[in-house]
Amino acid sequence: MATILDIARLSGVSKSTVSRVINNHPHVSEDSRTKVMEAIEKLSFVRNARGVNLRTQTSKTIGVTIPVLDHPYFSPLVGMIAAKCRKAGYKIVIFQTFYSIDEENKIYEKLTENELDAVIITHTLLGEKKIKQRVRDKIVLICNEPLQTRHLDVFSLDERDAVYSSTQYLLKEGRNQLLFCADEEKTPLQRQRWEGFKQAHLDLNKSCTIQQKLSGYSTIEEGILLGDEIFSGHCNHDGIFAGSDFLAAGLLSSAKKHGVSVPKELSIIGFDNHPICLTTFPALSSIQNQTELMVKDLMHCLLDRLEGKKFPTVRKVYKGNLVIRGT
Template sequence: MATILDIARLSGVSKSTVSRVINNHPHVSEDSRKRVMKAIEELSFVRNARGVHLRIKSTNTIGVTIPVLDHPYFSPLVSKIAEKCRKAGYKIVIFQTYYSIDEEYEIYEKLTENELDAVIITHTLLSEEEIKQRVGDKIVMVCNEPLQTGCLDVFSLNESEAVYSATRYLLKEGRNYLLFCADEERTPLQQQRWEGFVQAHLDLNKTCTIQQKISGYSTIEEGIILGDEIFLDKSNYDGILAGSDFLAVGLLTSAKKHGVSVPKELSIIGFDNHPICLTTFPALSSIQNQTEMMVNDLVTCLLDRLGQKKFSTIRRVYKGELIIRGT
């Protein structure tokens, strides 16, 4: 008996496209639809009504996208999401995308093939339009990534404003040459942070160049490596906005190793205000995220969507808080 996989191979399209054709999904090109229907005819495919019924039944499973599991921010974020969903009777499946668009596509295929009830996106390299094209009317929610969307529920921090405030603070404190650190600069989140960094310079009539942005660092170990490069090179940075608290801790460790006085010669501000900020000396300044509030609102909305409640798309933006300590 022919399967959906057989049809996909013969027609040269993905399994999710075959599934969309079989289920009369509107977001399929006419060319793809014709190829699938031709393959169905050639293979004498018979749709198993009982199987379809079983597939569209609730799985009580929510997919969560995450770039890498050991990321210092995403790991605790997903832990909070999993805890809230478990209490509501849903289990979580974590999908690592490894910053790959193809990996994202595979997750959305599982959603359209009814292997998942919904997907929570914590990180994406795709636009709203690209995501909607893949998932159709399935339930997708965005947590953390600040997509400017009109048809997906989004819960995110005001990244631009948070970095703007921290940058402005350092500049007004007399820091003249700041370094901005991003982990994966292609994402909307990191782009908004950079915009806030640049705008703070513009508003205070300070020069800001692309040379003040660096990416690809997020862990303590990477912070030490980056710090060693900066301090051995005798660069004239006198302030650093790190993309995470863990990166900031690594930079602080390296600064001490190279005899750079913090905060006398160099200021460092982390991001997310993890408890690790209280373990360093001096204690690490950071930007407080609103993860707990964000996850609570997200899961409440998710449960309403799964319960088939009808309401307008939600976009909730949270304000970060600059926590000044010793760095």
């Protein structure tokens, strides 16, 4: 296998010049660069990326944590992050935690062992103190999860306000028997949504009980099954807040099957305003997330951290807006 010394001998330049060419250093004459590139081609030289990484102490790899890959929200979120990282010259490794703290801790071990340059947490079951204990001074950013922290950069939607305002809208429209459908209620995000739902009732002097909350639903299939259970008998609900647009689409499909008129008898609101909202009839009302802006701001902060820039902890909270359509 050819070495840098072999290239230097063939091209007639120093080893340091060869190294600068291989690492795209700008301060190399065009004549020297041409000679080196010709020698590389003749010798079929392959750059040892692992060796470069060991010298620079970087892996050019970003870890991204998600609960499960096929989740209707996390899959497109990771797609946006991956595209931005690739454009910046980084690759990503996706880690599914399966809602397991043990799996989450394994990711942080990889970070502290320098297998990753940074980790983007889109979902966590841990608080700030536990995360900092595991990652120490490594680069970690929170995207999506509204974690309360003073030492980690956080980019998240105001989940509580988004659900609060949407719930109030339904209540003011005369919908008094509302149902709240959560995803995995163990996370801060889902707890904030439930708090917003409850507070909207309290502020309008409406009762709200734990019986109005269901959890563990997020997909179209789960929405259909849940709807079949709700609508097959006497349905007491006149409004449903669905934790995802896909769940809302499933509920709408089931409502039609059981002869429940939407929106005459029942209102449905989804979450994230995915394109699927435009494919149903009637078109689904939903809460507009700010994922694109969130990822843009996240990546700007991440790249600055990777470059070693020093600045105070960043916390950006985005506002979700209710998009009213036919449901």
